[in-house]
Amino acid sequence: MPVLISLLRGVNVGGHRKVKMDDLRALYESLGFEDVQTYINSGNVIFKTSGRDMARLRKRIEDAIESACGFRSDVVLRTPADLQGVIARNPFAARPGMDASRLAIHFLGADPSGAAREQVRAIDAAPEELHIEGRELYIYYTNGMARPKLSLALVEKTLKMSGTSRNWNTVRKLLEMAEKLT
16 A cells, blocks of 8 residues: 655644644544554644545545645645655755755645746745755755745745645655655
């Protein structure tokens, strides 16, 4: 049975759109998913499913969250192989002194067009560094993540799609957890 990683957008941020991880686990189990696990309080769920249609699975999860929690949260799904690729493509990996706490991966719901990619590459992200690879943005926050100059809202508007960010350590931990289920 395939393992998936589910990333929810905008839950438990600043006291809004709150959902307890126990409730989220129970919700996923109610959808027939197996071996459901959550990681930290930001809407990361690892589970097994016999479903193969990612768009259908995503919609089922989004609809269930809306029904149970009273708000709609975009859901991004990835496989363990997808996360292995994200880690392998990290453009900052070989940088001496790279601080993992300053690196975030912004997972997009779909693959942007070539024109949208070029427009994103043209955004002046300084002092942050922004790379787009596949369905992910790699953002290195040179001065930390607390008060970035780069507007993710502008990036998403340029791409005409939303996504959700996770820090580098979370991405690595999610892959580790998913691999233990395979």
